[in-house]
Amino acid sequence: MENQKIPINFWSEDDRPREKLLTKGKTALTDAELLAILINSGNRNESAVDLCRRILQDNGNSLPELARLSEKQLMTYKGIGEAKALSIVAALELGQRRRMREVTVSQKITCSKDVFEMMQPRVGELSHEEFWVILLSNANRVRKIVKSRDMLIEERFNSQKVIDTLNISKGGMTGTVLDLRILFKLALEYQATAVILVHNHPSGKLKPSHADIQLTKKVVEAGKIMDIVILDHFIITEFDYFSFADNGLI
The missing domain is CATH 3.40.140.10 (Cytidine Deaminase, domain 2)
Structure with a gap:
């Protein structure tokens, strides 16, 4: 029998990614929690945080490795449709572009x-x-x-x-x-x-x-x-x- 997931809205407020971001700031969130905010929901057996945690684990817990995945590769994960995959790809690309520009101006x-x-x-x-x-x-x-x-x-x-x-x-x-x-x-x-x-x-x-x-x-x-x-x-x-x-x- 598969483990039944506990929906995020049943978690304590301190553990919910959105509430945690509002009360503790962005640096208090793990990579998986930040990604979970992007995708908003998981799948039948995993919360958004659990799904994102698994995706990261499959990629060595490395954001650079995750950034190499195409939207089609991301969509092989149950619960990641095209919209969620594109959100992840876009967010990681924005982070890369910000880093590039910060270190080059003058x-x-x-x-x-x-x-x-x-x-x-x-x-x-x-x-x-x-x-x-x-x-x-x-x-x-x-x-x-x-x-x-x-x-x-x-x-x-x-x-x-x-x-x-x-x-x-x-x-x-x-x-x-x-x-x-x-x-x-x-x-x-x-x-x-x-x-x-x-x-x-x-x-x-x-x-x-x-x-x-x-x-x-x-x-x-x-x-x-x-x-x-x-x-x-x-x-x-x-x-x-x-x-x-x-x-x-x-």
């Missing part, structure tokens, strides 16, 4: 952790490898992020001091290739005095490959000719990073 890069916090939301959770560059001013300040070449062209006329993060190369699971001509063309167009290279390792391994090291050396030497300093090269994973400069490789 940010000055002062240490390697700054770069990790800026770029991890963009590449740390990708299933494919991407190569990015950060163009910097004399003060190492990032002024704007541009996600595509088309947007870059449109933004060119908006400011004489545009310092952007530019997605200039995209690869597959096994690697990516950086076009040095594009890199330095962009650096010259935006009068950048320094560059930071960034790419992700979907495998989660932080150790740079031989190809990573050789590419870095090649870019550094080309930068000397162009009088543009290559400050660092970062390998970003979901939870950590490797800095070539911190490890004496630049």
Whole structure:
């Protein structure tokens, strides 16, 4: 015989997610309780909290893992229809976008952790490898992020001091290739005095490959000719990073 669920409205007020949010604040709620507010109801055998707790457990109790699920994957859970699945996907995407914007507006890069916090939301959770560059001013300040070449062209006329993060190369699971001509063309167009290279390792391994090291050396030497300093090269994973400069490789 299946266990009969106890509806949330029969719980004590201190345990009900909505009431708990109102009386104790958002930080008092667990991830499962916050998700339960989004979906509002569970299924015949589980309350909204129990259902969300199970969904999280199936995904390692990790919100980044949960964010990788599509609405169709979420809908495989009994009690999660299209509307609830879309609510979860939208909420997690909003959280990701907020994080991306908070760490980039007029940010000055002062240490390697700054770069990790800026770029991890963009590449740390990708299933494919991407190569990015950060163009910097004399003060190492990032002024704007541009996600595509088309947007870059449109933004060119908006400011004489545009310092952007530019997605200039995209690869597959096994690697990516950086076009040095594009890199330095962009650096010259935006009068950048320094560059930071960034790419992700979907495998989660932080150790740079031989190809990573050789590419870095090649870019550094080309930068000397162009009088543009290559400050660092970062390998970003979901939870950590490797800095070539911190490890004496630049």
